[in-house]
Amino acid sequence: MKNPSSFDNNKVKCDSCSLVNVCLPSGLSSHEMSLLEGSIDKTTKINKKETLFKANQVINGIYAVKSGALKTSISNRDGQEQILEFHLPGDMLGFDAFNQGIHTCNATALEDTLLCKIPMDTFDNLCGQLPGLRRELRHQVGKEIAHNQSLLLSLGQQQTDERLATFLLKMSDHYKLRGFSSNEFVIPMPRQDLSNYLGMAVETLSRIISRMTEAGLIKIDRRVVTIMDLEKLQSLAHSSC
Amino acid sequence: MKNPSSFDNNKVKCDSCSLVNVCLPSGLSSHEMSLLEGSIDKTTKINKKETLFKANQVINGIYAVKSGALKTSISNRDGQEQILEFHLPGDMLGFDAFNQGIHTCNATALEDTLLCKIPMDTFDNLCGQLPGLRRELRHQVGKEIAHNQSLLLSLGQQQTDERLATFLLKMSDHYKLRGFSSNEFVIPMPRQDLSNYLGMAVETLSRIISRMTEAGLIKIDRRVVTIMDLEKLQSLAHSSC
DNA sequence: CGGGAAATTGATGACTTTCAAGGTGTGTGG
């Protein structure tokens, strides 16, 4: 099985990048793509635990994850923190500053991470010229909104085990869509981060994993997830795809 | 004190609408506004409990609430439902279909509601011509994303009483920004909807209200909210504005 | 190989939900 984090050639062109179909260029014509290509800085690299940007910072650019993984999070004045999303290869981030050009959340690397970057003003200009890019922007922003909505449903209405099941199925779909195994995959975050994302205590997450393993639904060895009984997992998550 | 739902003249021009500063035209030049004005249908009306649109429907247009109130919600295959946002006068909705032109959520009127509507294709065209409108669109979408993020923090990390405090302060700010009292206001939703939105059982919400009333933080008579001790409410919500 | 972070497990208690009953207000039809 291919490893999702295995490509690190930062010279590769968009049209030969293995992420081309899930990344920003997915809906662009080759003409549009070549115009975009010239503005992309493919050398951004941040190490594990470093931040790509923080809340209240002026936006620097839009990013696409080439390899590695990040988390975005917000916190309030009392230090309560909520992880909003995990960003895997092919995912884009930076749209949280869509509004005023100021980031609303923090982005932190979960592992050493390579990114492509488009400076904000260039992106803005290109959006003026390229209808396809505008469409793609809408698409990406829409994805982010849909993700948030689905997480809200999970946090607001589901029990802890249902939330984990929902999450695992989402990950499974994610990897499937990218040509990887949907039954066995690696999640890039520690228990602490996953439990925060799912709105529960680490210990609760750990217990749920044990219970679901015992019930034959999954197997999890550290960060390697194996889905053993897809149907039961789906019925637990109240989903059918 | 003015009543938020008191204006129902559907002939009024944008620039003399009392919502002009919080609505779509807020960032537009008078030239841009006049172009926009011609495309706005100011006669949409839906009655209490009727739906403006449903998930999976093709988008019809972008709406602005003139009077009344709506809720947007999503649900999964098992009928679990989560209210995502309440839309009050001056708020816009329809951006959930930003992505593919398909709505991702349902919009239902909480009371008889008047709206302004801009047909989707007209809006799209105008966005191509008017940079100010594009900026305003980004602004509105950014507001929606920020709202979702803040609700995620609340649902994921806060206790039930902290969630209610956070909600009441948000409502207070909302009305303050629109020139109404920040200490005394009417919320447009029944307990059932509010409790769903805040991810708790109706009974829990009712108990929290009783406890917070007894503690002298608030007074709530049906849907009339009075904030009695702003500071304590803020410290409960872990916020300081 | 050792120190420390990450993960698991157990016991306990707090918080929240559920089920049940009763109260309050509103709108409609007689």
Place this chain on the structure above:
DNA sequence: CCACACACCTTGAAAGTCATCAATTTCCCG
């Protein structure tokens, strides 16, 4: 105009879920 029906809201008791505290084990990095 009153009365009744119904929806909405509140309150109580019991049960269940989940968080916290504490102890231990496992694994990873230097």
